[in-house]
Amino acid sequence: MIEISSLSMSRDDVQILRDVSLSVPSGRLAAIIGPNGAGKSTLLHCMAGLLAPDSGQVRVNGQDIHALREQGRALILSLLTQSQGAVPRLSVRDLVAFGRWPHHRGRPTPTDHTATAEAMARFDLDALAQRSVESLSGGQRQRAFVAMAYAQSTPWMFLDEPLAALDPKYVRDIMDRLRAMTGTDTGKRSIALVLHDLSVAARYADFCIAMKAGRIIAAGPWRDIVTSALLSELYETPLRLAELDGAPVVVGL
Numbered sequence: 001m002i003e004i005s006s007l008s009m010s011r012d013d014v015q016i017l018r019d020v021s022l023s024v025p026s027g028r029l030a031a032i033i034g035p036n037g038a039g040k041s042t043l044l045h046c047m048a049g050l051l052a053p054d055s056g057q058v059r060v061n062g063q064d065i066h067a068l069r070e071q072g073r074a075l076i077l078s079l080l081t082q083s084q085g086a087v088p089r090l091s092v093r094d095l096v097a098f099g100r101w102p103h104h105r106g107r108p109t110p111t112d113h114t115a116t117a118e119a120m121a122r123f124d125l126d127a128l129a130q131r132s133v134e135s136l137s138g139g140q141r142q143r144a145f146v147a148m149a150y151a152q153s154t155p156w157m158f159l160d161e162p163l164a165a166l167d168p169k170y171v172r173d174i175m176d177r178l179r180a181m182t183g184t185d186t187g188k189r190s191i192a193l194v195l196h197d198l199s200v201a202a203r204y205a206d207f208c209i210a211m212k213a214g215r216i217i218a219a220g221p222w223r224d225i226v227t228s229a230l231l232s233e234l235y236e237t238p239l240r241l242a243e244l245d246g247a248p249v250v251v252g253l
């Protein structure tokens with residue numbers, strides 16, 4: 001479980017997070033939604049311990065995340081940021097194996113090799129194993145980065161807009177794989193991710209964190225809290241949560 005209490009943060013006199021408090025249960029796929037500039041990425045980075053708030057606390061599985069060293073954090077959570085910076089000159093297998101670094105710190109064991117192989121297989125990367133990450137398409141590359149985060153074998157995975165620039169096939173592919181990983185059984189993961197595509201969020205998320213202007217507008221199980229009225233208010237434009245062939249969709253009016 002993640003427990004966030006009274007989190008506030010400002011930069012350059014801009015108040016980015018305003019007294020954010022919420023709890024996110026384990027085993028869920030939690031979507032952070034809200035308009036541009038709402039503070040979604042900032043919240044995710046604070047949850048991951050990469051940004052220090054001015055006040056407030058984040059506890060992940062009972063641990064004060066900002067009191068932990070990097071190594072300790074890396075065993076509880078993995079974070080995939082929006083831009084991975086320069087694309088590493090690595091093979092896909094080496095990139096995915098890099099996710100194991102917090103466990104072995106340069107001396108990989110058979111457990112690390114097994115975890116890498118499992119991540120490669122889960123994200124259908126075996127055929128691309130020897131390819132350079134630079135040579136991959138955007139969608140393949142994104143899958144490789146998600147597999148690296150998965151290989152870190154942390155109870156929590158935080159992903160900042162992992163679907164950017166992906167075509168519908170890859171969106172479905174990654175979201176199906178992410179959802180299949182969540183749950184409370186041993187070895188299952190908890191995932192929090194920033195999503196802009198509301199139909200994807202409606203289809204896959206079972207928990208919602210709705211943010212606007214640095215505040216939490218609503219947080220809770222998706223089915224209980226997300227309505228057309230909430231989405232329209234959040235984005236300040238008419239939106240309808242509807243069903244198409246039994247699947248939820250969000251359409252602009």
Ligand SMILES: Nc1ncnc2c1ncn2[C@@H]1O[C@H](COP(=O)(O)OP(=O)(O)OP(=O)(O)O)[C@@H](O)[C@H]1O
Pocket residue numbers: 011012014016034035036037038039040041042043
């Ligand atoms: N280092 C910084 N200095 C000043 N302002 C910042 C800084 N980082 C973020 N901000 C501002 O904080 C606000 C929230 O930014 P953030 O990136 O968290 O929003 P977001 O909801 O993820 O937005 P988007 O959907 O556009 O990616 C924005 O107005 C942004 O310009």
